[in-house]
Amino acid sequence: MIRIMFLLLAGMLSLPVSVFAQKNHAGYLRPDVVEIQYAGNYGLMSLGLGQEFCKDILSSYLVLGYLPKAVNGVEVKSLAVKNTIQMKQFDFRNNRLQLYTGVSVIYYKVHNTYTRFPKYFPKGYYDFPTSLHAAPLIGSSFLWNTTKNKLAFFWEFATLDYYLINYFKNRSMNFLNLWNLSFGMTLHFN
DSSP: OHHHHHHHHHHHHHHHHHHHHTTOHHHHTSOOEEEEEESSSSOSEEEEEEEEETTTTEEEEEEEEEEOHHHHSSOEEEEEEEEEEEEEEEEETTEEEEEEEEEEEEEEEOTTOOSSOOTTSOTTSSSSOSSEEEEEEEEEEEEEEOSSEEEEEEEEEEOOHHHHHHHHHOTTSOGGGGOEEEEEEEEEEO
C-alpha cells in the first residue's frame, strides 16, 4: 500500500510540469535538454530528453536505460519519467550550481519481472509489480554557460522504493547502503 501511494505521488509530481508547459503547445512537445548518465537506477548508461519549466526550477525527462548482460549476468532495459525540482541555486560569474531533488518512475524490461503476474503466482504473493518502481533522488549540477548552449555536469544519489520499504521493515540494514551514485552530463539548448 505504501508503494502504491508513493507511485501515485510520483505521478502527481509530473502534473505541475504538464500544466506549466501547456502555455505553448508547440514548445510542449519539443525537448530543450539532452541528458546522458552513467550508472544509477536506469542501467549502466542512459539517454534522456527533457524540458525545463518555471525559469528552470522544474524539469521533466523521458529516459531510456540499458544494462548489458556482460556486466550483470542479465540484460536490463528501462524506461523512466524523471521529474526534479530545484531546491537551491548559487550563481557566480556566468555559471550556476544547483541542488535539486526529485523522483523517477521506472519501468524495467527484464526476464522474470512483471507488471501483471502470471497465474502460477498465488494471489498476494507480491504486494506490487516487480517491473515498476519509484526512485527518489537528490543531486547537484554545475551549469556552465557557453555562448549558444548551456552544458551541465551532475551527480545524483538515488534509491528504489523497495529498498526504502525493506529498510523501514528491517532496521538492520545500513541506510547509506540503500543509495547509489550516478554521474552525467546535460546539454541545454536555448
